[in-house]
Amino acid sequence: MNLAFDLLVGLSLVWVAWRIVGSRDHFQAVVLFITFGLILSLAWTRLQSPDIAIAEAAVGAGLAGVLFMDALGGLSSSPGSPRPAVPLTLLFPCLILASIMAIAVLFVPEDFLGLIPVVHGALTDTSLEYPVTAVLLDFRAYDTWLELGVLLVAVLGVMGIRRIGSISGSRLPAPADPVGRWIIRILLPIMVLIGGYLLWLGAFAPGGAFQGGVVLAAAGVMLWQAGHPSLGLLPRLWWIVLLFCGFLSFLILAFWSLFHSGRMLAHPENKLWILGVEYAATISIATCLISLVLASPGRCRVRDN
Amino acid sequence: MTINELLSVLFCLSGGVFFLAGTAGLIRFPDTYSRLHALTKADNLGLGFIVLGLIFVAGSLPETIKLVLIWPLAMIGSSSACYFIANHVHRLTRNKGITRD
Numbered sequence: 072m073n074l075a076f077d078l079l080v081g082l083s084l085v086w087v088a089w090r091i092v093g094s095r096d097h098f099q100a101v102v103l104f105i106t107f108g109l110i111l112s113l114a115w116t117r118l119q120s121p122d123i124a125i126a127e128a129a130v131g132a133g134l135a136g137v138l139f140m141d142a143l144g145g146l147s148s149s150p151g152s153p154r155p156a157v158p159l160t161l162l163f164p165c166l167i168l169a170s171i172m173a174i175a176v177l178f179v180p181e182d183f184l185g186l187i188p189v190v191h192g193a194l195t196d197t198s199l200e201y202p203v204t205a206v207l208l209d210f211r212a213y214d215t216w217l218e219l220g221v222l223l224v225a226v227l228g229v230m231g232i233r234r235i236g237s238i239s240g241s242r243l244p245a246p247a248d249p250v251g252r253w254i255i256r257i258l259l260p261i262m263v264l265i266g267g268y269l270l271w272l273g274a275f276a277p278g279g280a281f282q283g284g285v286v287l288a289a290a291g292v293m294l295w296q297a298g299h300p301s302l303g304l305l306p307r308l309w310w311i312v313l314l315f316c317g318f319l320s321f322l323i324l325a326f327w328s329l330f331h332s333g334r335m336l337a338h339p340e341n342k343l344w345i346l347g348v349e350y351a352a353t354i355s356i357a358t359c360l361i362s363l364v365l366a367s368p369g370r371c372r373v374r375d376n
Numbered sequence: 377m378t379i380n381e382l383l384s385v386l387f388c389l390s391g392g393v394f395f396l397a398g399t400a401g402l403i404r405f406p407d408t409y410s411r412l413h414a415l416t417k418a419d420n421l422g423l424g425f426i427v428l429g430l431i432f433v434a435g436s437l438p439e440t441i442k443l444v445l446i447w448p449l450a451m452i453g454s455s456s457a458c459y460f461i462a463n464h465v466h467r468l469t470r471n472k473g474i475t476r477d
Binding site: 248250251253254257258261 | 449452453456459460463
């Protein structure tokens, strides 16, 4: 029964991906992409990785979907455009890659536990209780640090392309009607609460900086969709501080530990450090994602000089 | 199988029936309004039944509270999304004088 369900999920992933590639209509492709993200998060749930499932549903399906929809607004609609040709030359390398991965899966021993024993064994060395958060913030802090850097570069790239220095001047969507305002009044406090809850939960259960940050970002995007400037209200200096605080906190931690213990990013025993870094990362992630949507060229093209 | 598990299976199955009905409506109904009707009515009821079913096998009180919270949140989301889509379609048809499916 479980196998049948897993097969269904896997096959629908491939089918939806194929539909996205072959889709004639941009709007349809975007909707299918969101569907793809939701099925993918279902697949991660089946693989018992709730952390990735939450992140995939929130980022892959949610915020990426908003960005794509927004970009659609800036594209000239061309319903009769010809079917995009899928280059057949790509098919061959893809098939080779897929078969190599399939063979690799076949050679995994059945009682293989991966890195689980290693991570659980090393948990005593860190002040974190939840293995996934320990990997993200302690064992592989370098990766998380650079991920924050990637988000920053993405925001800077969008700002650079649009030649704007802040998000406060971006064009707002039309103010929401009463129904929209009613929903925001209900949902906004709940979203802020859940964002904080997910962040706090990261210490001992699935959750953490990325998941919490994305929920907070969704709250900001929702406000913006209703015609409220949200982050654009902040003075430019504050906005820059929020944008960079996650990256900077990792940088400070790296330097601090370099001079104190001789190793970069070696976490001190004090839990306050980890909390500080994680909170700063959450704020930065939320700010970066909101800024990406607010500065996205699609909706604002009308205002360009 | 305990009585709780039996009730859980029963409620989840009835939830599944409503989801099936909603999906059939989404595929078979002729225009946007009736499709929205099928989706938001049947699926909300289906989700309610599934939440009800899962409460019977929930391990603790916090888990139960979180499960119960999911239902009104999903209803707020789906009813408002339904309104926005219907409103958009209504404006499109009013402006252009065409029916859009």
